[in-house]
Amino acid sequence: MSVDLCLLCILLIPLAATGLALIHQGLGRSRSAAHAMLATLCSLAITAIVFVLIGSAWMGFPTGLAHIVHVRHAPLDWLGAEPFFGLGLRFGVLHRPYAALVVALGLFAVGMASLIPISSGSDRWRLAAICAASVLFAGLYFPLFGHWVWGGGWLAQLTPLFGLPAFTDVGGAGVLQVVGGLAALSVAWILGPRQGKYADGIAAAIPGHNIVQVLFGCIFALMGWIGLEAAAGILFHHADFSQVVLTVINAVLAASSGCLAAVLTTQIRYRKPDASLSANGWIAGLVAGSAGCGLLSPLATIVIGLVAGALVTLLVEALELRLFIDDPGGAISVHLGAGLWGLLAFGVFGPTQGSRIALVLAQLIGIATLLGLMFPLIHMSHRLLNRLVPFRVDGDGDWQGMDIRELGAGAYPEFVVHADEFVPR
Amino acid sequence: MTLIGYLLMVSGWLLVFASLFLLAGLGQRLTFVVAGLLVELLGLGLIAVRYRSLQRGPA
Numbered sequence: 001m002s003v004d005l006c007l008l009c010i011l012l013i014p015l016a017a018t019g020l021a022l023i024h025q026g027l028g029r030s031r032s033a034a035h036a037m038l039a040t041l042c043s044l045a046i047t048a049i050v051f052v053l054i055g056s057a058w059m060g061f062p063t064g065l066a067h068i069v070h071v072r073h074a075p076l077d078w079l080g081a082e083p084f085f086g087l088g089l090r091f092g093v094l095h096r097p098y099a100a101l102v103v104a105l106g107l108f109a110v111g112m113a114s115l116i117p118i119s120s121g122s123d124r125w126r127l128a129a130i131c132a133a134s135v136l137f138a139g140l141y142f143p144l145f146g147h148w149v150w151g152g153g154w155l156a157q158l159t160p161l162f163g164l165p166a167f168t169d170v171g172g173a174g175v176l177q178v179v180g181g182l183a184a185l186s187v188a189w190i191l192g193p194r195q196g197k198y199a200d201g202i203a204a205a206i207p208g209h210n211i212v213q214v215l216f217g218c219i220f221a222l223m224g225w226i227g228l229e230a231a232a233g234i235l236f237h238h239a240d241f242s243q244v245v246l247t248v249i250n251a252v253l254a255a256s257s258g259c260l261a262a263v264l265t266t267q268i269r270y271r272k273p274d275a276s277l278s279a280n281g282w283i284a285g286l287v288a289g290s291a292g293c294g295l296l297s298p299l300a301t302i303v304i305g306l307v308a309g310a311l312v313t314l315l316v317e318a319l320e321l322r323l324f325i326d327d328p329g330g331a332i333s334v335h336l337g338a339g340l341w342g343l344l345a346f347g348v349f350g351p352t353q354g355s356r357i358a359l360v361l362a363q364l365i366g367i368a369t370l371l372g373l374m375f376p377l378i379h380m381s382h383r384l385l386n387r388l389v390p391f392r393v394d395g396d397g398d399w400q401g402m403d404i405r406e407l408g409a410g411a412y413p414e415f416v417v418h419a420d421e422f423v424p425r
Numbered sequence: 426m427t428l429i430g431y432l433l434m435v436s437g438w439l440l441v442f443a444s445l446f447l448l449a450g451l452g453q454r455l456t457f458v459v460a461g462l463l464v465e466l467l468g469l470g471l472i473a474v475r476y477r478s479l480q481r482g483p484a
Contacts, residue, residue, distance in 0.1 A: 072446050143464045162445045164454075190477050201481055323473055324480040357451055364458050365441060372438025372465040379472075 003097050004232070005244065009231035010101065013108035016224020017115060022217030024119035024329040026209035027276060031401025032123045033411035036353055037212065039118050039130045039414035044111040047132055047138035050111045052089075052103065057082045058143035061102040062152035062236065074161050076154045080147045082102060098235070102150075105231050110142045112224070113368045116180030119329030121391070124398055127406050135379055145374055146175050150236050155369065158362055164168040165359050165368035170237050171229035171247075171290030171341040176371050179378075181336025184327065186379040188393050193326030193399040200207060202322050206328065218255070218282045225286045226251045229293040238295050246295035251286060254305040255309060258285020258338075261309025269313070277316060280330040281309035287335055289343030292350050307345070308338040343367055386406040426475040433468030437461040 028036050051059075060066055060080020067079040081210075082088050089100055105254020114137045118130060131302035148155040155167040169175055197204055213421060230247045233239035239247065266274040289301050296304070315333035324330065325404040345399040347356075347363035382391075397405035404410060446455035 074446065158445075162444075188470070195479065198480065286442065324477050356456060361451065361455050361458060364462060365445070365454075368438055368441040368458060368462050368465060371469065372434045372436075372441065374462070375469070376434050378433065 002241075003101065005233045005241075006101055006231055007104070008226040009234065009244075010108060011226025012102050012107070012226050013112060013231070015220045016228055017108070017112040017391070019217040019219070019224055020112060020115045020119070020220025020283075022213045022220065023279060024115065024122055024331070026210040026213035026217065027119070027329045028122035029206065029328075029401065030209035030415060031403055031410060032410055033357055034407055034409070035127065035402035036118070036122060036160075038353045039125075039127055039409065039412075040115055042127065042131050042132040043114045043118060046134040047111045048107050049349045050135050050138040051107055051142070052086045054084060054139045055110065055143040056086065056103045056106055057084045057088075058140075059146045060151040061099055062150075062156070062219075064099065064151070066147075067151070067396065074163070074180065078154060079159060080146070080151050080153075081145070087332075094098035099295045101231075102235055103226075105235060106142070106146065109172060109228060109232075110138045110227070113142060113172075113176040113180040113370045116177070116331050116335050117183040117187040120184035120327045121191050122328040123188065123194050123402060124191050124393050125391055126389075126393050126404075129385070132385055132389045133187070133382065133391075134185070136385065137180075140178050140381070141183065141374065141378055142175070144377075145370070148369070149175050149281075149366070151230070153367055158365065164365075165352065165354065165362045167362050168295070168346055169291050169343060170239075170295060171225070171232050171293040173291035174366055174370055176228075177287045177290065178343070179337040179341055180376060181334075182370065182375045182378050183382070184331040185325070185336060186343065186375070186382045187391070188325050188327050188332060189379070190382055190386050190393070191215035191326075193324065194328070196393065197326045198324060203324075208276055210414060213323060214276060214279045218259075218279050221253050221283055221286060222251065225255075225290065229290050232354060233294045237294070238259045238374055241356055243294035246298075249298060250289055250293050250301040252355055253298055253301045254285040254289025256285070257302045257305030258282055258309035258312075259289070261285075261306040262313050265310045274313075277313050277330070278305050280334050282314050282315065284308040284312040284334045284338035288327060288345065289338075291342035292346040295351055295412040296346070300345075304342060304349065308341055311341060312338055340367055340370075426470050427458065430468040430471035433471065434465045435468075437464030437466075437468060442465060 025036040065081040146152040158164040259282040262278045263273040284307035315337040347360035440461035
C-alpha cells in the first residue's frame with residue numbers, strides 16, 4: 001500500500017463535500033442559502049469530532065479489535081472495539097499508519113455523507129436539529145454499517161461464514177450514499193413538505209435559486225469522489241496503481257453517462273433538458289459507480305451510469321408527485337435510489353470466479369440489511385430525536401426563510417425580495 | 426400503521442439473516458432473501474402510504 005498516494009486521495013475527499021454543499025445550497029431557496037452553508041460547516045465540524053472520539057472506535061478496521069457474537073457457532077463480527085477518544089491513534093500513527101489512514105478516510109467521508117440529509121431537509125430543518133442528527137450519523141449509523149462492510153464485519157466475511165462472496169462496496173455506495181439517503185428519506189418524512197409546496201394535492205414547482213452553483217458543485221464532487229473511491233479501494237480492497245487509475249477513469253465515465261442519460265431523459269419527457277435534474281444525474285452516476293469503481297470494466301460502468309441517470313429523473317418525479325415527499329435537492333433519489341442500483345449492479349456486472357447468482361445474492365443481503373435494519377434504526381432514532389430537538393422550523397420561519405429566522409441576516413442582502421414571497425399562497 | 430411498517434422491515438431482514446444460517450442451497454437462500462426483501466419493501470410501502478395519507482388529509 002502506498003501511504004503517500006492514499007493520503008493524497010484522502011485529501012481530495014473534502015471537495016466532494018464542497019460539491020454536495022454547493023448543490024443543495026443552489027437547489028434550495030435564496031432565503032435559506034446562508035443557513036444551508038452554515039449547516040454544512042456545522043455538520044462537517046460535528047461529524048469530525050464525534051467520529052474521531054466515538055465513531056472510529058466502533059467502525060474499527062480489518063484485522064482490528066472487534067466485538068464478536070456467536071450465532072449457531074458462527075462468529076459474527078458486529079462492532080469494532082478500538083479505544084474511544086482516538087486513544088489508539090495517539091501513540092500509534094507512525095507505527096500503525098493503516099489504522100490512522102482508515103480514521104482519516106472515515107473522518108472526511110462521514111462529513112460528506114452527513115450532508116445528504118441536509119439536502120432533503122432544505123429550507124425547513126432547524127440548525128440545532130441538524131447538529132444533533134449529525135452526532136447520530138457520525139457516532140452510530142456510519143460506524144455501524146461501515147464496520148460491517150469496510151471494517152471487516154460480518155458482511156465482509158460472508159465467505160468464511162456462509163460460503164458466499166463478500167458483500168462488495170468499494171467506494172461507499174452503501175456505506176455512505178445509501179445510509180445518507182435513508183437518513184434523507186427519514187428527515188423528509190419527519191419534516192413534511194415546505195409550506196406552499198402542495199395545494200389541493202397538486203405539487204408546485206419551487207425552483208432552486210442558483211443553478212450555476214449547482215453545476216459548478218458537480219465538478220467539485222467529481223474530484224472528491226475520485227479521491228474517496230481511490231482511497232477506499234487502496235485501504236479496503238488493496239487496490240494497486242493500475243486499479244487506482246481505472247477508478248479515476250470509471251468515476252469520470254459514470255458521472256458523464258449519468259449526466260447524459262438525465263439530459264436525454266428530460267429532453268424526451270419535457271422537450272428541453274433540465275439543468276437541475278441533469279446535475280442530479282451526474283451525481284447519481286458517481287453514486288452508482290462507486291460500488292464497484294476500480295473493479296468494473298469501463299463499459300459496465302457506462303451502462304451503470306446511464307441507468308442511474310435515467311432512474312434518478314423518474315424517481316424525483318415519483319417521490320414529489322406520487323408520494324408527496326418534498327426533497328428540494330433530490331437527495332433521496334440520487335443517493336438512495338442510485339446507491340441501491342449501484343450495489344445491485346455490482347452483482348450483475350462485477351468480476352466473479354464463482355457463481356454469478358452467489359454474487360447477486362451477497363449484494364442483495366447487503367441491500368436487505370440497509371433497508372431492513374439500518375432504515376428502522378435511523379428513522380426511529382430520528383423520531384425520538386425530533387421529540388427532544390424539534391426538527392421543523394415554525395410556520396413563520398418557513399415563509400421568512402431560515403436565514404432571517406435562525407441567523408438574523410440573509411445571504412444576499414442586496415437582492416430585491418418580492419413582497420409576495422412572504423405571503424402565504 | 427407506521428409501527429407495522431417498521432416491524433415488517435425488521436421481519437424481512439430477519440428472514441434474510443435466518444436463511445444464511447438455516448439454509449445451504451444457493452437457490453433456497455436466494456428465494457428467502459428475495460422474499461425477505463419483498464417483506465421489507467412492503468413495510469416501507471406501508472410507512473410511505475401512511476405519510477402520503479397524512480399529507481393529503483388536510484387538503
